[in-house]
Amino acid sequence: MRYISTRGAAPVLDFGQAMMTGLARDGGLYVPQTVPVLSADDIAALAGLPYETVALRVMKPFVGGFFADDELQALLAKAYAGFGHAARAPLTQLAANHFLLELFHGPTLAFKDFAMQIIGQMMQAALARSGARITIVGATSGDTGSAAIEAFRGLPNVDVFILFPHGRVSEVQRRQMTTPTEANVHALAIEGSFDDAQARLKDMFNDFAFRDAVGLAGVNSINWARILAQVVYYFYAAVALGAPHRAVSFTVPTGNFGDIFAGYIARQMGLPVERLVIATNQNDILDRAMRTGQYRTDGVRPSLSPSMDIQVSSNFERALFDALGRDGRATAALMDDLKAGGFSLSQGVLQALRATFASGRCGEAETLATIRDTLAATGELLCPHSAVGVHVAAQHLSATPMITLATAHPAKFPDAVERACGIRPGLPPRLGDLFDRAERVTRVPNDLAALQRLIRERTGR
Numbered sequence: 001m002r003y004i005s006t007r008g009a010a011p012v013l014d015f016g017q018a019m020m021t022g023l024a025r026d027g028g029l030y031v032p033q034t035v036p037v038l039s040a041d042d043i044a045a046l047a048g049l050p051y052e053t054v055a056l057r058v059m060k061p062f063v064g065g066f067f068a069d070d071e072l073q074a075l076l077a078k079a080y081a082g083f084g085h086a087a088r089a090p091l092t093q094l095a096a097n098h099f100l101l102e103l104f105h106g107p108t109l110a111f112k113d114f115a116m117q118i119i120g121q122m123m124q125a126a127l128a129r130s131g132a133r134i135t136i137v138g139a140t141s142g143d144t145g146s147a148a149i150e151a152f153r154g155l156p157n158v159d160v161f162i163l164f165p166h167g168r169v170s171e172v173q174r175r176q177m178t179t180p181t182e183a184n185v186h187a188l189a190i191e192g193s194f195d196d197a198q199a200r201l202k203d204m205f206n207d208f209a210f211r212d213a214v215g216l217a218g219v220n221s222i223n224w225a226r227i228l229a230q231v232v233y234y235f236y237a238a239v240a241l242g243a244p245h246r247a248v249s250f251t252v253p254t255g256n257f258g259d260i261f262a263g264y265i266a267r268q269m270g271l272p273v274e275r276l277v278i279a280t281n282q283n284d285i286l287d288r289a290m291r292t293g294q295y296r297t298d299g300v301r302p303s304l305s306p307s308m309d310i311q312v313s314s315n316f317e318r319a320l321f322d323a324l325g326r327d328g329r330a331t332a333a334l335m336d337d338l339k340a341g342g343f344s345l346s347q348g349v350l351q352a353l354r355a356t357f358a359s360g361r362c363g364e365a366e367t368l369a370t371i372r373d374t375l376a377a378t379g380e381l382l383c384p385h386s387a388v389g390v391h392v393a394a395q396h397l398s399a400t401p402m403i404t405l406a407t408a409h410p411a412k413f414p415d416a417v418e419r420a421c422g423i424r425p426g427l428p429p430r431l432g433d434l435f436d437r438a439e440r441v442t443r444v445p446n447d448l449a450a451l452q453r454l455i456r457e458r459t460g461r
């Protein structure tokens with residue numbers, strides 16, 4: 001399996017290289033040269049299998065021999081062993097034809113664990129072959145950083161540094177980053193905003209001497225291996241509801257478009273997915289683009305669902321690339337226009353996108369009302385992100401079963417949930433002592449040179 005860049009001007013890579021590289025050198029994102037298709041029989045045979053076995057069958061054609069089957073199987077077993085639910089991604093029912101896929105039973109209580117846990121195992125296995133070491137540096141507004149630390153803690157060939165804005169993540173999120181005791185984990189509280197953290201991270205990647213010296217690697221949501229790991233639960237859930245004999249639709253609370261793009265790949269692989277519904281909060285660039293054809297940035301307004309507060313959805317570029325007939329130059333041109341504020345989608349591109357995707361938006365009051373109403377109607381306590389999904393899904397119900405992705409555990413956002421319904425959700429018992437564990441964190445200035453010095457000191461490189 002070969003991977004090509006959406007901007008058409010970067011080297012073609014194999015799976016291992018695409019996983020280690022992240023962003024392509026031409027600024028584009030890696031996508032498979034061709035998407036493998038599973039037959040209806042292959043899909044039917046997934047029914048009733050354990051999550052890890054479904055993962056092996058779905059991921060295998062993309063890995064292209066980079067891992068042998070038994071090796072990948074062992075990595076998957078390790079990746080998901082720490083989940084708090086035997087089904088890994090259990091499906092519950094909200095209404096006659098509306099289901100909820102609970103993706104929050106991983107170690108940090110958000111769906112990002114599904115991808116981060118296996119990418120940690122795969123990177124470590126690839127590094128162990130050569131004896132090389134890498135330094136993972138990430139910037140986070142909360143969920144990605146804790147998932148990355150949880151996935152890379154204690155791995156012998158990796159150091160992990162996570163920058164988060166001092167004083168601006170929730171206490172649960174902070175403690176998940178600062179309480180691991182392994183020496184390869186470095187939680188850094190930057191004196192600045194999330195945008196500052198992300199800007200310093202970008203500076204580090206653009207300093208090629210530093211990048212090579214410390215073996216810098218990234219695990220943000222544009223990494224192809226993360227998308228691939230997320231394709232699995234679309235198959236797992238659809239088969240549980242009767243695919244391939246019956247089609248299903250999905251609604252996905254969307255920020256960077258990574259999670260929903262995984263659903264698009266599942267559909268291309270032959271899974272009968274009728275509609276993929278993009279659910280946005282008040283930061284609704286994607287919903288506006290789908291309705292009007294105008295993709296224009298508009299600033300970020302902080303919301304009750306902070307993991308979806310984005311200005312631009314990086315992974316949307318992958319869907320655009322396909323809608324543009326896989327024309328790398330045309331994709332690059334639109335991305336250039338984006339730097340100047342936005343672009344218009346042609347009728348053809350808009351039609352291609354609308355053949356797969358629908359969209360909807362959920363404001364702040366609607367988010368709170370959905371948490372309250374869903375609890376009353378079903379007993380299910382939603383996190384604010386999942387509530388955005390449930391609200392939008394309700395406007396797209398049809399004869400086809402709808403599966404809404406629940407992306408985080410309500411206990412990760414206790415203030416919003418309590419405000420909505422008066423109940424303060426407690427952490428699951430396996431995380432119950434989080435508030436008693438000692439914290440270890442380094443305050444760092446918003447300064448590139450100081451950050452680089454600290455990383456070189458800590459890694460001895």
Ligand SMILES: *Cc1c(COP(=O)(O)O)cnc(C)c1O
Nearest residue numbers: 143255256257258259307407408
């Ligand atoms: C990251 C995140 C999202 C958004 O996912 P994307 O892949 O960026 O679209 C939604 N909900 C939660 C809880 C998240 O952590």
